[in-house]
Amino acid sequence: MKAPDNSEDSTVGTSHDLSERARRHLWLEVTRMGSFSQTNEIPVIVRGEGAYLWDAKGNRYFDGLSALYTNQLGYGRPDIADVAARQILELSYFPLWTYAHPRAIELAEKIASLAPGDLNRVFFSTGGGDAVETAWKLARQYHRLRGDMDRYKIISRNIAYHGTTMGALAITSVDAYRENFQPLTPGGIKVTNTDFYHAVEFADDHKAFGLWSAGQIEATIVREGPESVAAVILEPVQNAGGCFTPPPGYWQEVRAICDRYGVLLISDEVICAFGRLGTWFGGQKYDYVPDIICCAKGITSGYSPLGAIIVSDRVAEPFMHGDTTFSHGFTYAGHPVSCAVALKCIEIFEDEHILENVRDNEEYFEASLESLLDLPIVGDVRGAGYFWGIELVKDKEKKEAFVGDEAHYLLRNYVVPEMFRRGLYCRVDDRGETVVQLAPPLISTRADIDFMAGTLREVFDGAHRHLLKA
Numbered sequence: 001m002k003a004p005d006n007s008e009d010s011t012v013g014t015s016h017d018l019s020e021r022a023r024r025h026l027w028l029e030v031t032r033m034g035s036f037s038q039t040n041e042i043p044v045i046v047r048g049e050g051a052y053l054w055d056a057k058g059n060r061y062f063d064g065l066s067a068l069y070t071n072q073l074g075y076g077r078p079d080i081a082d083v084a085a086r087q088i089l090e091l092s093y094f095p096l097w098t099y100a101h102p103r104a105i106e107l108a109e110k111i112a113s114l115a116p117g118d119l120n121r122v123f124f125s126t127g128g129g130d131a132v133e134t135a136w137k138l139a140r141q142y143h144r145l146r147g148d149m150d151r152y153k154i155i156s157r158n159i160a161y162h163g164t165t166m167g168a169l170a171i172t173s174v175d176a177y178r179e180n181f182q183p184l185t186p187g188g189i190k191v192t193n194t195d196f197y198h199a200v201e202f203a204d205d206h207k208a209f210g211l212w213s214a215g216q217i218e219a220t221i222v223r224e225g226p227e228s229v230a231a232v233i234l235e236p237v238q239n240a241g242g243c244f245t246p247p248p249g250y251w252q253e254v255r256a257i258c259d260r261y262g263v264l265l266i267s268d269e270v271i272c273a274f275g276r277l278g279t280w281f282g283g284q285k286y287d288y289v290p291d292i293i294c295c296a297k298g299i300t301s302g303y304s305p306l307g308a309i310i311v312s313d314r315v316a317e318p319f320m321h322g323d324t325t326f327s328h329g330f331t332y333a334g335h336p337v338s339c340a341v342a343l344k345c346i347e348i349f350e351d352e353h354i355l356e357n358v359r360d361n362e363e364y365f366e367a368s369l370e371s372l373l374d375l376p377i378v379g380d381v382r383g384a385g386y387f388w389g390i391e392l393v394k395d396k397e398k399k400e401a402f403v404g405d406e407a408h409y410l411l412r413n414y415v416v417p418e419m420f421r422r423g424l425y426c427r428v429d430d431r432g433e434t435v436v437q438l439a440p441p442l443i444s445t446r447a448d449i450d451f452m453a454g455t456l457r458e459v460f461d462g463a464h465r466h467l468l469k470a
């Protein structure tokens with residue numbers, strides 16, 4: 001099966017026509033719809049192949065964000081399409097409500113074999129936010145089953161993003177997503193994240209910062225009352241805010257704190273699992289075993305929607321007796337086509353040494369981006385694997401951020417269009433600090449890394465000169 005080339009297909013429509021139809025009828029996610037007009041068109045992506053995308057005007061872009069941290073293996077693979085087509089013919093759909101189907105069984109078994117520690121039980125969802133929400137509900141019921149009736153709170157970190165459904169939103173800490181939906185689901189408690197670049201009081205002492213940050217979680221549990229706290233949820237590397245990596249010893253300390261107070265530790269790996277950090281899961285990179293992992297996105301490389309939580313034997317055990325039921329589920333959770341696609345993706349990871357590619361190039365990627373630190377507006381480079389953030393600053397000495405109109409101008413009017421014009425699709429984020437986020441497909445080569453770093457150099461250099469003139 002070969003991917004069609006829509007860019008010249010007259011039935012799809014011209015670029016302007018498509019954009020106009022989108023403007024009339026399509027409601028884009030998390031998008032200022034009012035910013036589009038007849039002249040400011042909605043960009044339309046029509047095709048993907050490998051690490052590249054094409055828009056409706058025929059322009060080609062390197063996918064520096066794996067679409068949305070999802071496209072691990074590259075677009076347009078006929079082998080994945082074949083598997084999906086075969087699964088549609090064999091069993092196009094059946095729910096996991098009471099019945100099982102072979103692909104869900106095989107995938108659960110495979111995931112259990114890859115996950116750290118005793119995380120052997122897989123509950124499927126359709127994506128990341130519902131996986132997060134599932135994990136919170138499961139944690140609450142777990143405690144109730146053990147007679148701990150009041151543990152409902154969940155602790156997450158400042159600026160972290162965990163999804164937009166009402167439950168996940170209470171865990172998400174980005175104000176822009178929350179402000180219009182108050183009152184939120186009760187129980188979402190916030191603690192400090194691991195933004196070391198701005199923790200100037202710790203100077204170069206990464207370890208002390210890690211212990212202090214973990215200590216803030218303990219202080220929060222104690223302040224809230226341990227008998228009311230169900231879980232702590234953290235990403236291995238926090239995306240929002242720009243790739244906050246864990247300081248040395250941080251995860252181990254958080255694990256010990258959770259154990260001390262009987263709180264479950266949830267690792268939200270919606271971005272980080274399936275190779276983003278060069279390992280299957282965050283625990284293998286940073287040496288910890290959580291009680292629950294949330295995953296989605298890269299599990300199918302974006303070829304079909306799927307999410308999951310992976311639960312330890314200890315946490316699953318109280319659910320496995322008598323008439324106990326986890327009364328929670330989604331029609332499309334563990335969809336057979338998505339499970340078949342995920343199994344194929346995992347096979348490709350193994351056959352084509354995808355994790356090894358990330359690990360082999362990690363240092364090269366880091367060094368390439370760090371070479372940008374000589375530019376006046378590049379303040380910090382941080383991340384791991386194929387997951388990096390570059391913080392842009394107004395004043396390097398003071399680590400002063402761009403704010404307000406200046407930030408808006410810099411990002412929306414200069415950096416984003418200039419990256420796009422030069423054929424690089426990635427994202428700038430000013431939900432916390434101003435960061436450019438890079439997360440290319442895991443098949444990307446050193447030449448691709450050179451392209452990203454080279455393009456960013458031109459764009460940041462231009463942005464600086466532009467700001468001087470303004």
Ligand SMILES: Cc1ncc(COP(=O)(O)O)c(C=O)c1O
Nearest residue numbers: 127128129130161162163268270
């Ligand atoms: C860490 C994390 N958790 C949860 C989510 C929500 O996933 P979804 O958009 O599939 O609901 C995301 C989405 O980007 C995420 O990055």
